[in-house]
Amino acid sequence: MLDPSLDFQIEQLGSCHFTSPMRGVQFADENERLLYHSSPEDLRPYIAAGLEPPSMERAGPRQQIFFDRHQLSCGIVSCGGLCPGINNVIRAVVMSLYHHYGVRRILGFRYGFKGLVKRHDVPPVILSPDAVNHISELGGTILASSRGPQDAVEMVDYLQELGVGILFTIGGDGTLKGAATIAAEVKRRGLPLSVIAIPKTIDNDICFVNKTFGFETAVAAAQNAINAAHSEATGAFNGIGLVKLMGRDSGFIAAQATLVNGQVNFCLTPEEPFNPHELMQKLEERLTRRGHAVIVVAEGAGQELMTVTGKRDSSGNLQLGDIGEWLRDTIKSHFTEIKTEITLKYIDPSYIIRSQPANAHDSAFCLLLGHNAVHAGMSGRTNMVLGSWNNQFTHIPIALATRQRKRIDPKGWFWSSVLASTGQQGDIAEL
Ligand code: ATP
Ligand code: MG
Numbered sequence: 251m252l253d254p255s256l257d258f259q260i261e262q263l264g265s266c267h268f269t270s271p272m273r274g275v276q277f278a279d280e281n282e283r284l285l286y287h288s289s290p291e292d293l294r295p296y297i298a299a300g301l302e303p304p305s306m307e308r309a310g311p312r313q314q315i316f317f318d319r320h321q322l323s324c325g326i327v328s329c330g331g332l333c334p335g336i337n338n339v340i341r342a343v344v345m346s347l348y349h350h351y352g353v354r355r356i357l358g359f360r361y362g363f364k365g366l367v368k369r370h371d372v373p374p375v376i377l378s379p380d381a382v383n384h385i386s387e388l389g390g391t392i393l394a395s396s397r398g399p400q401d402a403v404e405m406v407d408y409l410q411e412l413g414v415g416i417l418f419t420i421g422g423d424g425t426l427k428g429a430a431t432i433a434a435e436v437k438r439r440g441l442p443l444s445v446i447a448i449p450k451t452i453d454n455d456i457c458f459v460n461k462t463f464g465f466e467t468a469v470a471a472a473q474n475a476i477n478a479a480h481s482e483a484t485g486a487f488n489g490i491g492l493v494k495l496m497g498r499d500s501g502f503i504a505a506q507a508t509l510v511n512g513q514v515n516f517c518l519t520p521e522e523p524f525n526p527h528e529l530m531q532k533l534e535e536r537l538t539r540r541g542h543a544v545i546v547v548a549e550g551a552g553q554e555l556m557t558v559t560g561k562r563d564s565s566g567n568l569q570l571g572d573i574g575e576w577l578r579d580t581i582k583s584h585f586t587e588i589k590t591e592i593t594l595k596y597i598d599p600s601y602i603i604r605s606q607p608a609n610a611h612d613s614a615f616c617l618l619l620g621h622n623a624v625h626a627g628m629s630g631r632t633n634m635v636l637g638s639w640n641n642q643f644t645h646i647p648i649a650l651a652t653r654q655r656k657r658i659d660p661k662g663w664f665w666s667s668v669l670a671s672t673g674q675q676g677d678i679a680e681l
Contacts, residue, residue: 256650260645263444263630264630266630270311270312270314270351271352283305286306306458309622309643314629317628319353321415326420327366327420328340330565334463337385338385338620339620339623340420340620342617343418343623344356345620358393360372361396364398367408368411386616397565399565406439409443417432418447418627422450426648429447430649433648444632445632445633446631447635447648450463455498455657457651459646465502468603471606472493475493476491476544478597479595483595484542486542487541487591490544490545490593492595494598495546499550499655500519504519504547505517507546517672520657521659521660530581532676547573551573552573553570553571556571
């Protein structure tokens with residue numbers, strides 16, 4: 251289907267008059283693009299209409315750059331919740347600015363967007379290779395973070411006062427929207443200030459981005475919890491192990507962790523509403539047949555089953571009902587009602603997972619994201635997100651990336667594979 255709204259055009263501050271000081275690297279061709287669609291069926295309508303199919307700009311170092319590296323100051327800010335790999339990204343951005351481009355003034359804004367507002371009195375720290383050399387061994391973010399909105403006018407006032415030329419924002423959906431308001435204010439003032447976002451969402455729910463950093467580490471770290479749930483379940487009469495994982499709107503972590511583990515019998519995600527009566531019935535059948543069960547539930551699943559308070563956090567995110575506790579209580583009541591003894595163990599490892607240092611896979615991914623973010627900023631691109639698509643790094647306009655959330659397609663091959671691994675839809679009919 252043709253989608254005329256798919257505009258991957260990236261904003262540019264101006265012409266590139268400086269030659270990159272990088273040596274011995276493969277520079278990206280300015281015209282190099284990656285197709286958004288990869289199947290012939292999706293491409294056909296564009297070809298039939300004589301239109302160019304939608305494509306994304308490829309990331310990478312450019313031969314000609316916009317900023318005079320000798321005069322340039324840069325800033326980095328991290329916002330929202332923790333996610334494995336934030337420190338790796340900070341380190342990679344600092345190292346690339348310093349070693350690839352010779353930028354010497356790099357400011358680390360503290361406590362998220364709050365640190366970008368002067369009257370909050372949290373002055374930025376100076377980041378150097380020495381200051382960041384070992385930070386990727388640590389979980390969390392050395393710059394600390396915050397939630398809650400800040401005024402774009404005040405933030406740009408302070409950036410202007412400090413002479414920042416490129417601002418790197420590391421954060422999720424809210425941070426991207428905040429970064430877009432900064433970019434809009436910068437544009438209104440006609441400043442040569444680039445805003446480059448590096449998407450941080452452990453839930454992997456950003457559109458036009460195949461995978462975000464921290465996801466692989468989260469899935470790997472979730473294995474401890476699922477294995478513990480399985481041991482607890484098999485170690486008791488009618489044992490049930492229940493694990494709640496991250497995933498407010500998209501159940502990618504729960505689903506991928508289920509595929510990786512292979513011990514999960516029921517995987518519940520926000521994308522696929524479930525009927526609690528059916529679930530109890532299947533759980534009864536499973537206990538009768540096998541004597542134990544493992545359930546993995548994403549935090550945003552089954553919200554329609556609970557009384558939602560409508561309360562929001564300081565960033566405006568709706569507070570979710572606790573599906574883990576709800577399921578625990580519902581399962582216990584159900585089996586008490588039918589006078590069947592069970593032993594249920596509930597595990598919520600979310601904060602342990604979020605604060606992990608990045609694993610090997612994510613560390614390399616974060617390094618490349620950080621380097622490519624610097625290349626994008628140095629080339630004068632702005633109001634954009636560093637994405638990854640079909641194993642390549644790309645540039646995506648922030649407006650497109652925040653258009654909607656990426657979710658599991660309940661009719662797609664991925665979810666079908668998860669169901670095939672849990673067997674939660676029932677075994678094959680007896681022959
Ligand atoms: P997480 O995935 O952990 O929620 P996030 O980046 O979405 O990460 P938030 O706390 O939701 O984290 O938002 C980060 C920052 O962006 C906060 O300071 C928040 O107030 C700000 N923000 C959120 N939405 C907007 C918006 N629409 N416009 C401007 N700023 C926003
Ligand atoms: Mg958010």
